[in-house]
Amino acid sequence: NRPAVGEAALEEVLRFGEAAVQPLLSHIDGFDYGARAYSVRALARIGHGDAYPFLAEAIVADFAPSVRRAATRGLGRVAAKRPLLDQERALHLLRQCLADADWGVRYAAVGSLTDLARQGEQSLRPSVEAALQMALEDADPLIPLRAQMSRQELAAEP
Numbered sequence: 001n002r003p004a005v006g007e008a009a010l011e012e013v014l015r016f017g018e019a020a021v022q023p024l025l026s027h028i029d030g031f032d033y034g035a036r037a038y039s040v041r042a043l044a045r046i047g048h049g050d051a052y053p054f055l056a057e058a059i060v061a062d063f064a065p066s067v068r069r070a071a072t073r074g075l076g077r078v079a080a081k082r083p084l085l086d087q088e089r090a091l092h093l094l095r096q097c098l099a100d101a102d103w104g105v106r107y108a109a110v111g112s113l114t115d116l117a118r119q120g121e122q123s124l125r126p127s128v129e130a131a132l133q134m135a136l137e138d139a140d141p142l143i144p145l146r147a148q149m150s151r152q153e154l155a156a157e158p
Contacts, residue, residue: 006038013042021048028054033064040067044074049081052090059093069104072097076112080119087120095131103140110135110143114150118157129154 013020024043029035040058043051055078058071072094079090094116097109110132117128132154135147 006034010038010042014045018046018048021046021050025051025054033062033067036062037064037066037070040070040074044070044078047074047077047081049078052078052082052086056090056093059097065102065104068100068102069108072100072105073108073112076115076117077119080116084121084123087116087124090116091124091127091131095134098131098135098138103143106135106138106140106143107146110146110150114154117150117154125154 013024020042024039028039040055043055051074055071055075058067059075062068062071075090075094079087082090091113094109094113097105097112100106100109113128113131113135117125120128129151132147132151136144138144138147
């Protein structure tokens with residue numbers, strides 16, 4: 001319940017990099033959603049492919065919006081390090097996240113789609129761009145703004 005402590009712990013965990021992935025996955029707190037959210041944020045930022053199944057499950061099943069947001073934000077980066085089938089599944093899941101009731105999950109999905117387009121299989125890029133086009137229709141003004149920025153960034157890349 002103290003965000004400064006959570007942020008400090010997150011930064012320390014991130015210093016371990018990929019060595020922290022398996023301990024995090026093995027010890028994620030199923031009862032404390034605040035601690036779980038910070039653990040998911042760490043997994044998302046580390047971006048190791050082993051976190052993919054956990055992040056995908058958290059998006060679908062976790063009751064805490066903070067956990068779902070963090071998992072959504074990291075899924076694209078993590079999925080990009082997985083086989084094409086996992087990337088396709090992540091794309092499908094992120095498209096579903098664009099319809100989530102929580103605007104933060106929708107915003108996170110746009111960022112995650114952008115990561116997937118940049119780092120994943122290039123064959124998925126047209127589908128990612130179509131999903132970003134869908135995000136332009138969101139009722140919350142921040143979602144279309146973020147989608148437009150993503151589209152511009154992707155168009156500027158070779």
